[in-house]
Amino acid sequence: xxxxxxxxxxxxxxxLLLGAFLCLTAGLGLLRFPDVLSRMHAGTKPQTAGxxxxxxxxxxxxxxxxxxxxxxxxxxxxxxxxxVSAHMVSRIAYRRRHVRRDRLLVDELGSRAGGPRGDExxxxxxxxxx
Amino acid sequence: MTIVSVITFAMLGAGVLLALVRxxxxxxLLDRVVATDALLVIISAxxxxxxxxxxxxxxxxxxxVVSLLGFVGTVSVARxxxxxxxxxxxxxxxxxxxxxxxxxxAAEPGKGGRP
Numbered sequence: 001x002x003x004x005x006x007x008x009x010x011x012x013x014x015x016l017l018l019g020a021f022l023c024l025t026a027g028l029g030l031l032r033f034p035d036v037l038s039r040m041h042a043g044t045k046p047q048t049a050g051x052x053x054x055x056x057x058x059x060x061x062x063x064x065x066x067x068x069x070x071x072x073x074x075x076x077x078x079x080x081x082x083x084v085s086a087h088m089v090s091r092i093a094y095r096r097r098h099v100r101r102d103r104l105l106v107d108e109l110g111s112r113a114g115g116p117r118g119d120e121x122x123x124x125x126x127x128x129x130x
Numbered sequence: 131m132t133i134v135s136v137i138t139f140a141m142l143g144a145g146v147l148l149a150l151v152r153x154x155x156x157x158x159l160l161d162r163v164v165a166t167d168a169l170l171v172i173i174s175a176x177x178x179x180x181x182x183x184x185x186x187x188x189x190x191x192x193x194x195v196v197s198l199l200g201f202v203g204t205v206s207v208a209r210x211x212x213x214x215x216x217x218x219x220x221x222x223x224x225x226x227x228x229x230x231x232x233x234x235x236a237a238e239p240g241k242g243g244r245p
Contacts, residue, residue: 040164
């Protein structure tokens, strides 16, 4: 391993440490939180910020444009795919009733006319359930 | 430098261990899906930290592949569970899977937690 050379290396080290700490908080939240939605909150949001910080640190440490573009590609891809996967997992969790309703403040999906069932497919016909 | 690498890898390893505990304990399939996604992203973060600390850009293309695979795995398993749900939702109730663990714990036994 090389030694710390300049201010840029110090900034990169700080980014790496902060990103690793956010990954640790993602693991802690996964273990401690009570239901699927809060675990998913813990698993996606700080982790995305942590991965972004680690990519910034790696782009500072690793010199070379191809490596920088590849790390930028990973960061953009994380930012694009984390909301999609979180949306799909939370939709299925709501329909499978893995949501603790005593911890919900507002349940906008359950306040429709047919009563709080919440297992209708969002992309289907509400009458037949498909 | 060595202290930074030790602290960083210790925090990443602790995050991986906690995600593995959730993967083993998780009462439902969706908990395991979320834990697997977090595990893959922490592993890719560890690869990036290794590449940054050793100034060795060999593993950087692996990061792209791992992030792609994590997204594809999460979405495919979520759509798989949702497909089981939609296929069995003739009367608006899901009968393809057993009732959720949280609703079983909250409601009285024998009724399956249906409202």
